[in-house]
Amino acid sequence: MSSSSHLFTRRSFLRHCGMGMGTVGLGTLLADPLNAGIDTSPLAGRAPHFPARAKRVIHFFLNGGPSHVDTFDPKPALSRHAGKPLPSGKLRTERKTGNAFPSPFSFRPYGQSGIEVSSLFPRIGECIDDIAVIRSMKAKLPNHEPSLMLMNCGDAVLSRPSVGSWVTYGLGTENQNLPAFISMCPGGFPIKDAQNWQAGFLPGIYQGTFIDSAQTRIEKLIENINNHSTTRQNQRAQLDFVGRLNREYSRDRDADPQLEARIQTFELAYRMQMEASDAFDISREPGHIRDLYGRATHGNQTLIARRLLERGVRYIQLWHGKGQPWDHHDNIKGNHAKLARELDQPVAALLTDLKQRGMLEDTLVIFGGEFGRTPTVELNNSGKSKNGRDHNPYGFTVWMAGGGIKGGTVHGSTDDFGFQAEENPVEVHDLHATILQLMGFNHEQFTYRYAGRDFRLTDVSGRVIDPILA
DSSP states (O other): OOOHHHHHHHHHHHHTGGGHHHHHHHHHHHHHGGGTTOOTTTTTTOSSSOOSSOOOEEEETTOOOGGGTTTTOHHHHHHHTTTTTOTOOOOOSSSEEEEEEEOSSEEEEEETTTEEEEEOHHHHHHGGGEEEEEEEEEEEEEEEEHHHHHHSSSSSSOOEEEEHHHHHHHHOOOEEEEEEEEEEOOOBTTTGGGGGOOOOTTTTTSOOOEEEEOSSHHHHHHHOSSOOOSSSSHHHHHHHHHHHHHHHHHHHHOOOOHHHHHHHHHHHHHHHHHHHHHHHOOSOOOHHHHHHHSSSHHHHHHHHHHHHHHHHHOOOEEEEEOOOOTOOOOOOOHHHHHHHHHHHHHHHHHHHHHTTTTTTEEEEEEESSOEEEHHHHHHHSOBOOOOOOEESSSEEEEEEEEBBSSEEEOOOOEEETTSEEEEEEEEEHHHHHHHHHHTTTTTOOOOOEEEEEEEOOTOOOOOOOGBBBB
């Protein structure tokens, strides 16, 4: 054997003894006797630990951090102390803040449950009896980047697989012609870009597929979806030939998971040509359904998402827009009102539409951002009010609906002013444990072996939020 062959063998041995241990998890999953003889594709549908309440997830992500005290967590005490220091004192904030800042929006009770919702979201309020409002969420840090990573990937610092990647790793997809995990964001990427839907140490095939939903033509929504230079038959022949070469290469390198992910991605891209054009074409929907969702960007995006859920896509994230649009350090009245108008109708329409189609009972809907905002007003460098709010990781709101959720419920609370979670605080790992529970997984047993350790989405903590389960 040549010296170069010896060199490759040593490198290969070291790589697979360390970073390459993730292939063990995939191999074990694919060798499951329950799946034997059915489909050995990494995206083949698989059974969870126990019967699932939800088959699919759609997550509305209000990136930037919506204010809980202006949306789903009314605080009358803020009005009573308007312009005065909080009697309970203030927690440390990222920027300088001043006195109590009452919400410029009114709240009123909705539905039989009588849960109060802000005037920002009247249509979502009409659906409140299907919603569980978690008013006691907590994050770790007051910065967007680590909070996004915590909410999406379960760790504020380390590079870990996203929730959508974990779910598709565990369940696969019901449609081999579409991605199992899709992230849509109109206009470009949110902060932290593709790290929000990364596969991390899981095989790359489980990473989310990004789509710029501000586009309207299929060729813009999904770049290079159609090959205009050759026929489908020739494409198939090319893929088969390249696939044989890649697999021969892979056999000599102990089935490199990165190469296998690339092979599977090529195959998926080919199959998408046959189904994606139909799935993303909302002109096929009746006019009254288009009107129900609204014909602006978020209405179109949400309607596309429903069509994808119908076709077996497992996990969908709908971001509000590029960057951090809900990050309102000033003029929260005008800025929050504008963005809420963009979301209120589409979100309520989705809940109504899924319910009418019998899909809400097994579709988990999540709505929220990476943290909340302070009940105190933010100040500029001169100490004057900016009529906005700073970041608040100490207490905020996320709500869930469908898929095994007990609607018309409120779980936990923040203090009288909304600064920090006080009753039944909920950590992000608790939220993730609950999502996995509804998808049929015991979060403590749902692991992946990597670098000599069994990792899980919830790391070494997390409790299922039992009171919100139906």
